[in-house]
Amino acid sequence: MKFSVMVNEGPYTHQAADTAYHFTRAVLDAGHEIFRVFFYHDGVHNGTRMTTPPQDDRHIVDRWSELAHDHDIDLVVCVAAAQRRGILDKDEAKRNGKDGDNIAPGFRISGLGQLIEAGIEADRLLVFGD
Amino acid sequence: MLHTVNKSPFDSHSLQTCLGLAKAGSDILLIEDAVYAAMSGTAVTSMVESAMNSSTIYALEPDLKARGIGSEKMISGINLVGYDGFVELAVTNDKVQSWL
Amino acid sequence: MYVNRHAPHGTIYPLEGLEVALIGAAFDQDVSMAFIGDGVFQLTKGQDTADLGIKNCAPTYGALGDYEVTKLYVEQESLDERGLELNDLMNLTWEDEQEDWAEKPSIRLVSRAQLSDLLEQQDVILNF
Numbered sequence: 001m002k003f004s005v006m007v008n009e010g011p012y013t014h015q016a017a018d019t020a021y022h023f024t025r026a027v028l029d030a031g032h033e034i035f036r037v038f039f040y041h042d043g044v045h046n047g048t049r050m051t052t053p054p055q056d057d058r059h060i061v062d063r064w065s066e067l068a069h070d071h072d073i074d075l076v077v078c079v080a081a082a083q084r085r086g087i088l089d090k091d092e093a094k095r096n097g098k099d100g101d102n103i104a105p106g107f108r109i110s111g112l113g114q115l116i117e118a119g120i121e122a123d124r125l126l127v128f129g130d
Numbered sequence: 131m132l133h134t135v136n137k138s139p140f141d142s143h144s145l146q147t148c149l150g151l152a153k154a155g156s157d158i159l160l161i162e163d164a165v166y167a168a169m170s171g172t173a174v175t176s177m178v179e180s181a182m183n184s185s186t187i188y189a190l191e192p193d194l195k196a197r198g199i200g201s202e203k204m205i206s207g208i209n210l211v212g213y214d215g216f217v218e219l220a221v222t223n224d225k226v227q228s229w230l
Numbered sequence: 231m232y233v234n235r236h237a238p239h240g241t242i243y244p245l246e247g248l249e250v251a252l253i254g255a256a257f258d259q260d261v262s263m264a265f266i267g268d269g270v271f272q273l274t275k276g277q278d279t280a281d282l283g284i285k286n287c288a289p290t291y292g293a294l295g296d297y298e299v300t301k302l303y304v305e306q307e308s309l310d311e312r313g314l315e316l317n318d319l320m321n322l323t324w325e326d327e328q329e330d331w332a333e334k335p336s337i338r339l340v341s342r343a344q345l346s347d348l349l350e351q352q353d354v355i356l357n358f
Contacts, residue, residue, distance in 0.1 A: 026213035
């Protein structure tokens with residue numbers, strides 16, 4: 001079965017990013033497919049590689065990147081929500097005249113159409129947030 | 131249909147709204163702070179118990195454990211699931227509504 | 231269906247939810263919106279955010295009809311609980327191509343029981 005996951009809260013403040021991650025792992029462990037994980041609202045903060053939590057804490061961003069790397073998962077950060085909150089890839093940084101980008105490996109920035117498509121293409125869409 | 135609720139019932143109307151709109155035969159999964167609704171002897175216990183007459187209530191075990199809610203503190207008849215059980219509920223129900 | 235349960239301006243959820251509804255309309259899907267709980271406050275008349283410096287998303291609801299988002303279900307019980315009636319909400323309309331562009335109301339008051347049925351009929355539900 002094909003799943004899409006939507007993450008609407010940033011890491012560390014709210015448990016939603018953790019629940020979404022554990023759910024996504026469990027989907028893969030059960031032999032199902034993840035069509036896409038879409039990050040919206042403050043959820044876009046899951047996708048910045050500048051995150052440096054203390055060593056004894058989990059690294060939420062790296063955890064997503066590793067999942068994308070190991071299971072070839074499509075992690076999409078909404079461009080409009082990302083721009084509001086300062087999450088940029090190289091192209092967006094250049095386009096907006098910013099001096100650097102901060103998107104984490106395995107994530108890509110794209111439009112809201114990717115969320116609509118995720119809802120249409122997947123058999124189930126699960127939303128995690130506040 | 132699977133309904134997920136993630137807010138403490140002592141701080142938010144989410145669970146109440148969910149129970150008001152869930153059809154008989156629904157599966158309702160308590161996650162994150164909503165697992166406090168699974169405790170017995172609280173102000174919302176009777177609301178949860180009466181919902182159990184028409185729906186099946188589940189609670190996410192890692193969230194209960196994290197909050198120190200053992201089975202002795204829980205309303206009997208609430209089903210415990212792990213993340214694997216959460217996935218299974220999402221598979222067996224044809225849609226999911228998250229009462230964020 | 232987009233389910234809206236947050237009051238406007240206090241959080242960004244209604245505004246960014248509206249952005250999804252407008253983009254989603256371009257995908258030729260049968261789109262509807264539900265307003266439950268504090269979500270009904272999104273539709274009230276007379277919202278003015280000028281003193282806050284926050285973008286006022288209220289006028290955008292008026293454009294939904296042009297994007298063929300014509301079904302805005304408002305839960306009657308939520309209005310009642312908040313001392314509101316239909317007259318307190320914005321007059322949102324759409325033009326029916328089938329009936330010589332007749333102007334029709336987009337807001338449809340539904341009971342909790344009717345909304346419960348509507349939820350069951352959806353393929354995908356998103357919450358804002």
